[in-house]
Amino acid sequence: AQKVTQAQTEISVVEKEDVTLDCVYETRDTTYYLFWYKQPPSGELVFLIRRNSFDEQNEISGRYSWNFQKSTSSFNFTITASQVVDSAVYFCALSEGGTGTASKLTFGTGTRLQVTL
Amino acid sequence: KAGVTQTPRYLIKTRGQQVTLSCSPISGHRSVSWYQQTPGQGLQFLFEYFSETQRNKGNFPGRFSGRQFSNSRSEMNVSTLELGDSALYLCASSLSASISIGGYTFGSGTRLTVV
Numbered sequence: 001a002q003k004v005t006q007a008q009t010e011i012s013v014v015e016k017e018d019v020t021l022d023c024v025y026e027t028r029d030t031t032y033y034l035f036w037y038k039q040p041p042s043g044e045l046v047f048l049i050r051r052n053s054f055d056e057q058n059e060i061s062g063r064y065s066w067n068f069q070k071s072t073s074s075f076n077f078t079i080t081a082s083q084v085v086d087s088a089v090y091f092c093a094l095s096e097g098g099t100g101t102a103s104k105l106t107f108g109t110g111t112r113l114q115v116t117l
Numbered sequence: 118k119a120g121v122t123q124t125p126r127y128l129i130k131t132r133g134q135q136v137t138l139s140c141s142p143i144s145g146h147r148s149v150s151w152y153q154q155t156p157g158q159g160l161q162f163l164f165e166y167f168s169e170t171q172r173n174k175g176n177f178p179g180r181f182s183g184r185q186f187s188n189s190r191s192e193m194n195v196s197t198l199e200l201g202d203s204a205l206y207l208c209a210s211s212l213s214a215s216i217s218i219g220g221y222t223f224g225s226g227t228r229l230t231v232v
Binding site (some may be wrong): 035037042043044045047048050060091093104105106107109110 | 121150173205220221226
């Protein structure tokens, strides 16, 4: 069975600080996909990134960066120079399955990030 | 391009009643998934539909059911509501049946309160 663990329940930082959100996953599949979603108070899950199990290249997108390490089954997310608008709950999710496979997302419990002035 | 539309946004029902929630996916998207979000259990997968066929189902009782229409719009139904069914119900649409193509786009959800 697949599992996603986000050990950090809540993180509080002051604006402009860097913050890293941790995600550890478990799966028996060799083909899988990892996601990060952001959930603001409005409730909608906003897609941030998707990474497949064959692509360990780390990625930077503006103030966001992701560190995928298969050796430790981790897919961590860093926000550089945090802003108040980054305040939200962040979810890491895992989907098993290759091409043509029906798939579902298994979510972690989320990390609530609060950025204050 | 319109996003995923869920109606209604808020709903209050009484125990024992039934409820139907609606989801209109992004135009061209053929896969629709449903998730339940509660403070205690977090985000849990309910079911997924593709081309009007249920392809995957989560671990929920038979009171939870769904369907997908030929235009890809989907509905989920919960019968004999219980207090524990109070939750945010999120719908997600995807272009393809394969997760290798595209990702999931979520709607804003329907917040159901059972009293």
